[in-house]
Amino acid sequence: MKERHTEERNTQYSNKDGYIIDFISGKEIKGTPEEIDATQPFSKILIQDYFYTKDQIQTRPQWRVKSSPSDKNGNYPIDIAIFKNDQKKDEDLYIIVECKKKTQKDGLKQLKDYLKLSSAELGVWFNGNDTPVYIQKITKSNGIDFQQIPNIPKRGERVQDIGNFKRGDLIVPHNLKTIFRILRSHLAGNAVGTTRDEELARQLINIIFTKLYDEKFKSYEEIVDFRAGVDEEPIIVKKRIDEIFIKVKAKYKDIIEFNEFITLDANSIYYVVGQLQNYCLVDAQRDVIADAFETFIGYALKGPQGQFFTPRNIVTLMVEILDQTPDEMIIDPACGSGGFIVESLRHIWKALDEQGNKLNWGNLALNEEKQKAGMSKIYGIEKDSFLSKVAKAYMAILGDGKGGIFCEDSLEKPENWARNTQQSIRLNSFDCLLANPPFGKDIKVIGIDKLSQYKLAKKWKKEDDGFKITSNQNTEMPPQILFIERCLDFLQEGGRLGIIIPETYFHAPMARYVMEFMAKHNIFCLIDLPHNTFRPHNNAKCIAIFIQKNKPQQEKIMMCAMQEMGHDHQGKEIYRWNSIDEESSGELWDDIPLIIDEINHIKAQLPIHKEQHWIQTSLLHNKTLDGKYVFWIESQEVQRTKVYVPRYYWKKKEEDLGQFAEKEGCELISINDLITSKIITYFDGHGSPESENKGKGEIPYIRVKDIVNWEIYKDPTSKIPLKVYQEMHKESKRLQEGDILYVRRGSYRIGSVAMVSRFDTEVLLTREILVLRVKEQNKLGITPYYLLYLLSHQITQEQAKNKILIETTLPNIADRWRELKLPIHKNKEKIKDISERIKSAIDAKWSAIEKIQNIAKELGALTT
Incomplete structure (x- = not known):
């Protein structure tokens, strides 16, 4: 299994059935498909990515365009009206956005009619499914004309400023899923040469690498090359992007093949650049590559290989708990597009920033240490050749860690790996490991030679109160079981791992031999992942377990439990419920930041102990008070019940229910x-x-x-x-x-x-x-x-x-x-x-x- 991010949705649902809360006005409105798929998502983009204020936007009540000068009430309602200021006068109307569920031809005709009848200068048509179209009204002596433009200006910009960006002007994106969904829709319908999602994903990722390269090698004051101006010809933009890609291939020739090209037509490239040029992808909070890949590849192509991507907030939490240091060797043996290793690199860089600040390092010394960490401390293995190339390129552009990613089957015998893999990756040599291995009911590992490496591939029989291994060999095995053993093989004595596997292995009697195998080592933390974590792509309910190899079981196990992590079973964002006012609070229901806050509170109380992980230090100094989401359970109690699922021990919830009962x-x-x-x-x-x-x-x-x-x-x-x-x-x-x-x-x-x-x-x-x-x-x-x-x-x-x-x-x-x-x-x-x-x-x-x-x-x- 790979890393996946929650799908970004923009609708806040009302407690009234069939109604939603309008993002701009805060009013309760009917949750029509047009509102949910188009008006609400685009409203949020206008605020977060274009910096317009709610005071200068009107959605409810709808602004109306007059059909004639004598029309006092206005006959034509506008879905989103953007004004030049918060006065909201007819003469200050600036942009009209139409979000109706109709064809582009009909939508544009209506939009142009509204622009002719109003003082607005710009128009957007967007129905949530098809490509948004941006047009500019041009008033001439002989009438009104329209031209299509690559985007609309941000607040305070002019139309002619579109595409004239300095590196420091770029903003962190908030709606990558929406943007990539728009790009996918456009390319599938308009790209010349290919419409297959897999090939479109390759092309888009190559373009993303050109953008990442351009961002990385431009100073804040330089004009970026990844841009598309209003009056530029698409062929000029394509030429500029091709030139960046030549530089990408030259610098990373061992990753991207010389004969690989961006084959999208000029108009498609112009559109993609126009959509992405405002943003700084290097600083994006979500894994850009994983978002792009998942949006284009989809469930049908990923599912058979178990490539369900781990939500970014889960990745961040696991990195915070494992807490890798700059001196430690790190590996992800099922690295996908690189989510765990990229986040690990960022975590190490943060530690180096703190260390450099403390020791008064200069920028040169700090950058050398960061480059060293990326090149010599972080490794990944990925079976899928395309994904391994993506991970290599991503690590190369972000941290020059291209040499640490290998296309291999982690479960294969190491002697069957390629020579360069064997030279770089050895069993019993890593300090830290994070993984979300592939799993699914139809995925099996076969081959007696391969299976013979693993104790967990043997048949186990129940004996007394436990299980005993036999000499009989299974002929096929689920990969997640074998990955447990292989991940432990990668670690040296005392090494730490965090791995996500299905919940059934943490309590089910017939799978208890797997849990007993893990319990021979020190289990120091367990995370109860919500059932919605991998939905809608996979219904598996999972646990993240953290193990220290070949160390005795510590006295208490730190556990984390949560109710939600940001999205529901359909991938839609969910919001906390205000039980007092009986309405949605508008706050995303994601308990993970609260868990990280509790973890950081514990860390802040601890003395620096370089030779010991922070959880062991917490036990040593008795800093094990229970929080709301983070709590500590006696390991003997867990061994007695044979249940390694955190919510089973979630005392805070029971305490709250006890208080309710008392009242x-x-x-x-x-x-x-x-x-x-x-x-x-x-x-x-x-x-x-x-x-x-x-x-x-x-x-x-x-x-x-x-x-x-x-x-x-x-x-x-x-x-x-x-x-x-x-x-x-x-x-x-x-x-x-x-x-x-x-x-x-x-x-x-x-x-x-x-x-x-x-x-x-x-x-x-x-x-x-x-x-x-x-x-x-x-x-x-x-x-x-x-x-x-x-x-x-x-x-x-x-x-x-x-x-x-x-x-x-x-x-x-x-x-x-x-x-x-x-x-x-x-x-x-x-x-x-x-x-x-x-x-x-x-x-x-x-x-x-x-x-x-x-x-x-x-x-x-x-x-x-």
Whole structure:
């Protein structure tokens, strides 16, 4: 697996269904496709990248262009109106942006009509999917004419200033995903010679390298060569870009082949340069190359190879934790386009800046040390030849580290690597390693010769309370398992690694041998990555584990848990919820900066200890107070539970829920305590019948999806014959009215509950459904109705999120449902009141069901 960044989206959603918050006005508006895909993203670009202010932009209410001088109200609404100042007068209208979902031809015609009827000088047409078009109105003696321009000017600039940039004028981009999506759309529809995404990606990346080179080798006062002026011919711009690329190839001839050229046509190059020329990509917060590659290659081409890119904020967090120093040798054995190694280089440069400042180094000495770090301390291996070239070129341009990137299979026997790879990369020689290896259900490593290197490729058998290796060899293995062992092979004694692998290996009984293999070393940190981390491209829920090779297990393990990291399952940005005002706060819901703040707070309290990692120093000086997201767990406790998933131990969340329960007048009592006290008994579901029996009888077969809204749905297509029911049903598992059904396994349904009615006692339950039964007249006064309430309570449901762990891609609470603490009211009259109210509602529902069934019997064989 490679590095990937969260997709940059620009829409802030309202709590009102179907509505969003307008970025400019802050008003609640309908979330139409035009707003979400075009108006809101372009509004954000105007503010962040062109520096226009919200005071000089109007979106809501829409500014209207008059159809004639006598028109007092204005007949034509404008999607985005940009004024020369904040007075917002007709005569100060400067730029009109139209964002309608229509063809370019129709959109431009309408835009030109608006420009003719107004004082605006410039226009933009953008529908969110197709290429944005920028036009300038030119008033002549014989009428009005229009010309297309490469971009619009930034605030305070003139049209003629477009393309006349000094290196110091370039700005850090905020919307790279949007920009690259626009470029991809334009090139796919207009580039001459190729429209294939893979080839377009190669071409765009070559152009990006020319820009990076131009930025790196220009002083702040020099005019950049990577530019496209308003009146320049595209062929002139293409010639200038080709000349930069010749310099790139000359300087990095061992990376970019002599016969490689930028083959895009002049008009395409002119457009790409026009879109990128405002920005400084060297200083971009996101990995420019990975953003470009991912935007163009897409899921279809990346997926089979497991090339899902690690979000940049995750990369930054892992580098902060591993905390490489300038003296350490670093490697990423699955480096992709270079995200981990580039971030590691930046981290080392930052340390060198601090060291140079402290020791009064001059710029020459500092640059020598930085170049030395890039050339001799950082290494990467990548199996994909194109990606390895990209990583080489990226490292070469940023840090002259081109010689440290090799195109090899890290899992292959080292003696089968190329000679120059063997000379530069040896096992047991690196101090630090970061990796996000490829994984996916369809990716397998085969070949007995290759697999014979690995203990983890052997078959393991369960023995006593653990697993024991056998001499039998597997014929194929998932790469992520082998990468664990190979990453440890790369490290010298005491070396540190951070690696991302699926969560199933951190708790699932059948995968426990992998965890036991890792636990032979010192596990010093675990990060619980949100399930959305690699979505929408990959549904895997992952953990980042940090290991120190061949060192005894430290007393406490530092753990990091978070709820969100910036985007949802569709890749859209998500925002924190303001529960007081019941609306979105507008703040990106990314817990990672808060985790880094807590980590930096710990580091700031520590004395300098060159021979020891900062986490070990924290333990030595007892600086292990828990924060909200960073906390410390006794390693013996983790070894006892055999669960290495941080959210399972997230005490802060449980403490908050405990305080909430106290305010509600409740006491938290675990289900296990209720079982021990014999207030509750339980048993599993009956099992699953053969598929050939489904839909062939009258007995309902109840699956996870059938537990909804506190009742049991009887799917007529799943009913089974009575004979099958009698064979699978046991008297000890006979259902009774008032039993509570609890879903304990199944995607997104865990924690759903239903009450068994008098109509539901003869059904067959899948094993994923648990049956809970309340003892009558118990000492706490709990009734089945109250238990239904308790299991549905927010406090219980929130706890379950920390108990539900992922096996491959399927959530499972296993037996951890017993650990859930129920918020039981201390006042028994309150328990009685809640029970009676829920009983009344349930009785009414059951009465309605009975009436419907009677009608069905009277009127014939009806399906309800």
